[in-house]
Amino acid sequence: MAVTERRLKQREQQKESILEAARAIMLKEGWPAVSIRKIAELIGYSLPVVYNHFENKDAIMEDFIRHGFILLGDAALAAKAQSADPAQQLKLIAIAYYDFALSHREYYQIMFGLGVPNCDRAKEIAEIGRFGDIIISSLKQLQGGECSPQTTLKFHTFWSILHGLSSINMINLTAAPGELQQKVLQDAIQGFIMNINN
The missing domain is CATH 1.10.357.10 (Tetracycline Repressor, domain 2)
Structure with a gap:
């Protein structure tokens, strides 16, 4: 149970980090500059980790x-x-x-x-x-x-x-x-x- 809870918490933290990175890019450069690749680079995640949370940029927009x-x-x-x-x-x-x-x-x-x-x-x-x-x-x-x-x-x-x-x-x-x-x-x-x- 503790392992599952830890994984869920880690997943939520990853998602929040992705959203925070997207927000930072958006505030600095505007929404058109936001991309999955830029987000991954900013927070040091691989592309598959970001795609594991959001299918595409539209999902982040939603x-x-x-x-x-x-x-x-x-x-x-x-x-x-x-x-x-x-x-x-x-x-x-x-x-x-x-x-x-x-x-x-x-x-x-x-x-x-x-x-x-x-x-x-x-x-x-x-x-x-x-x-x-x-x-x-x-x-x-x-x-x-x-x-x-x-x-x-x-x-x-x-x-x-x-x-x-x-x-x-x-x-x-x-x-x-x-x-x-x-x-x-x-x-x-x-x-x-x-x-x-x-």
């Missing part, structure tokens, strides 16, 4: 996506817990989302490389679904407690607002100072909430 959505979901939950009012919850979630995008750029870019995930992707990756559920629960409260096609529409509109504003500011298409960016975000969310039942 692990980053999962972890990123855990971080984003935790930030959204913490923001939501600050108020019982669903409209205020959406405002706080919006700010937390925006802050996450700017403070975790590398995760955000991997998580949303191709835009907002579709419903099928959210069903496949539980962490994406969890984040969506946090927003949907506040939307349902504002719309009388039931999930309707209108709730789904408003969910996608809300997420699109957050994603669009975060992405625009991330790539510096605007030279607006941080305070103005926050006001734009708050204005967009306030307008969204005022029209929630339209």
